[in-house]
Amino acid sequence: MVHKFKIRVRYSETDQMGRVYHGAYASYLEVARVEMLRSLGWSYREMESQGLILPVRDLKVQFLKPVIYDQEIELRTTAKVKSPFRLAFEYDILVENKIVTQAQVELVGVNRGSQSISRLPDQLILDLGGIEND
Amino acid sequence: MVHKFKIRVRYSETDQMGRVYHGAYASYLEVARVEMLRSLGWSYREMESQGLILPVRDLKVQFLKPVIYDQEIELRTTAKVKSPFRLAFEYDILVENKIVTQAQVELVGVNRGSQSISRLPDQLILDLGGIEND
Amino acid sequence: MVHKFKIRVRYSETDQMGRVYHGAYASYLEVARVEMLRSLGWSYREMESQGLILPVRDLKVQFLKPVIYDQEIELRTTAKVKSPFRLAFEYDILVENKIVTQAQVELVGVNRGSQSISRLPDQLILDLGGIEND
Amino acid sequence: MVHKFKIRVRYSETDQMGRVYHGAYASYLEVARVEMLRSLGWSYREMESQGLILPVRDLKVQFLKPVIYDQEIELRTTAKVKSPFRLAFEYDILVENKIVTQAQVELVGVNRGSQSISRLPDQLILDLGGIEND
Numbered sequence: 001m002v003h004k005f006k007i008r009v010r011y012s013e014t015d016q017m018g019r020v021y022h023g024a025y026a027s028y029l030e031v032a033r034v035e036m037l038r039s040l041g042w043s044y045r046e047m048e049s050q051g052l053i054l055p056v057r058d059l060k061v062q063f064l065k066p067v068i069y070d071q072e073i074e075l076r077t078t079a080k081v082k083s084p085f086r087l088a089f090e091y092d093i094l095v096e097n098k099i100v101t102q103a104q105v106e107l108v109g110v111n112r113g114s115q116s117i118s119r120l121p122d123q124l125i126l127d128l129g130g131i132e133n134d
Numbered sequence: 135m136v137h138k139f140k141i142r143v144r145y146s147e148t149d150q151m152g153r154v155y156h157g158a159y160a161s162y163l164e165v166a167r168v169e170m171l172r173s174l175g176w177s178y179r180e181m182e183s184q185g186l187i188l189p190v191r192d193l194k195v196q197f198l199k200p201v202i203y204d205q206e207i208e209l210r211t212t213a214k215v216k217s218p219f220r221l222a223f224e225y226d227i228l229v230e231n232k233i234v235t236q237a238q239v240e241l242v243g244v245n246r247g248s249q250s251i252s253r254l255p256d257q258l259i260l261d262l263g264g265i266e267n268d
Numbered sequence: 269m270v271h272k273f274k275i276r277v278r279y280s281e282t283d284q285m286g287r288v289y290h291g292a293y294a295s296y297l298e299v300a301r302v303e304m305l306r307s308l309g310w311s312y313r314e315m316e317s318q319g320l321i322l323p324v325r326d327l328k329v330q331f332l333k334p335v336i337y338d339q340e341i342e343l344r345t346t347a348k349v350k351s352p353f354r355l356a357f358e359y360d361i362l363v364e365n366k367i368v369t370q371a372q373v374e375l376v377g378v379n380r381g382s383q384s385i386s387r388l389p390d391q392l393i394l395d396l397g398g399i400e401n402d
Numbered sequence: 403m404v405h406k407f408k409i410r411v412r413y414s415e416t417d418q419m420g421r422v423y424h425g426a427y428a429s430y431l432e433v434a435r436v437e438m439l440r441s442l443g444w445s446y447r448e449m450e451s452q453g454l455i456l457p458v459r460d461l462k463v464q465f466l467k468p469v470i471y472d473q474e475i476e477l478r479t480t481a482k483v484k485s486p487f488r489l490a491f492e493y494d495i496l497v498e499n500k501i502v503t504q505a506q507v508e509l510v511g512v513n514r515g516s517q518s519i520s521r522l523p524d525q526l527i528l529d530l531g532g533i534e535n536d
Binding site for chain 3: 150155160164187189196249
């Protein structure tokens with residue numbers, strides 16, 4: 001399943017090159033995966049309030065073309081369950097239907113109280129298509 | 135007492151006007167008051183870990199001249215205790231000894247657990263010169 | 269005219285108090301006034317590309333209640349033309365129809381090339397209700 | 403050559419997990435490479451004002467351990483010239499002498515006016531040890 005979500009670039013996200021600052025993409029990616037989870041019936045806010053946090057373990061971004069202020073970007077997101085503890089999201093970011101950025105993010109389940117690694121909910125794993133067999 | 139602290143502008147803090155983004159000053163002000171407290175022997179990190187948080191209740195910033203990338207700004211900070219629950223910080227921000235920005239920030243003591251208003255430590259009030267009589 | 273616009277809080281905008289970081293509101297205010305201008309037929313991006321920038325001269329924010337992750341905030345924005353060179357925006361920010369934050373922002377017209385003060389377009393002044401008579 | 407630079411974590415860089423927000427590392431990496439260039443006699447600000455910008459083409463970050471508010475992180479940075487147009491920086495980020503994060507960033511030379519790919523200055527290539535032979 002490819003989840004699609006649009007975000008308009010804010011002025012605060014630009015830098016003096018007249019482009020979106022490269023660090024700002026992290027928040028776009030985060031919003032897109034939260035919205036993907038929401039579309040599947042999952043609230044990341046609730047997951048956290050129930051004690052499961054999903055910190056990012058690995059972030060990779062390829063900046064192919066600059067994105068500029070006020071543009072509407074479309075994020076196309078796919079998710080994979082890599083293990084009972086680990087999720088991966090892959091992204092294409094498009095402007096006017098052309099890919100301008102690609103990204104891959106891996107998250108790990110962590111218990112908010114103990115800060116130790118924690119299994120993802122079984123239902124979440126199912127909803128994301130089950131554990132991937134590479 | 136005027137506390138002085140220098141910060142160099144980061145690229146991430148600029149926007150496409152080629153200036154520091156106005157929202158970025160909030161973090162400069164925060165760093166300067168934390169360093170002022172540190173210079174008086176107080177660690178804001180420890181205060182939080184002991185259950186007292188100091189959220190901002192009021193923020194005012196006057197942007198007199200633009201600040202640009204890589205400039206070193208000097209923050210001159212003074213503090214006043216407005217009540218047993220409330221602190222005020224006043225700032226001049228200078229570049230090459232000229233004031234470019236002024237700001238005023240009010241913080242309120244809050245108990246991290248209950249989220250209710252909380253008295254500031256007596257010693258902190260003393261260290262900041264006691265409760266102000268306007 | 270009161271312009272209304274909704275924004276959902278991003279994870280990147282929270283801090284370790286579990287609230288929206290106070291500095292993050294600047295970008296909400298900026299988005300809301302750009303959308304207000306858009307609703308009147310004005311593109312701030314185009315204004316800039318034609319050489320007029322609108323830097324913030326004065327920012328005031330009163331934080332009445334905390335806003336938390338994933339909440340949808342509603343910004344109610346009104347604009348006033350203070351002079352041929354100066355705009356003021358006033359904001360109420362609401363969560364579930366209760367005011368949680370108020371803010372006032374003043375912008376000044378500046379010529380992008382010369383960096384000197386510049387008149388606002390006459391039509392923009394008209395569209396915002398004309399120059400205010402206090 | 404390994405360049406070392408220390409940065410103290412700001413409150414604005416934390417998120418509600420009580421850690422540094424993963425997107426905030428991009429600005430740490432940027433500061434560290436600019437300081438590395440400065441230590442070699444190069445001002446990135448001047449390079450830009452002379453028309454050469456160095457946008458990020460590729461960003462990779464591995465988050466091994468959380469970094470928290472007020473910690474002082476040490477960035478150990480090495481640089482490689484991949485081609486006359488392309489620089490790579492590799493980073494270890496340490497807290498109390500233990501690696502907590504690793505990162506790799508690739509930048510490409512771009513002419514600010516034409517926005518086309520641009521050669522790096524010969525002297526910069528020499529100062530960074532010449533073009534790498536893999």
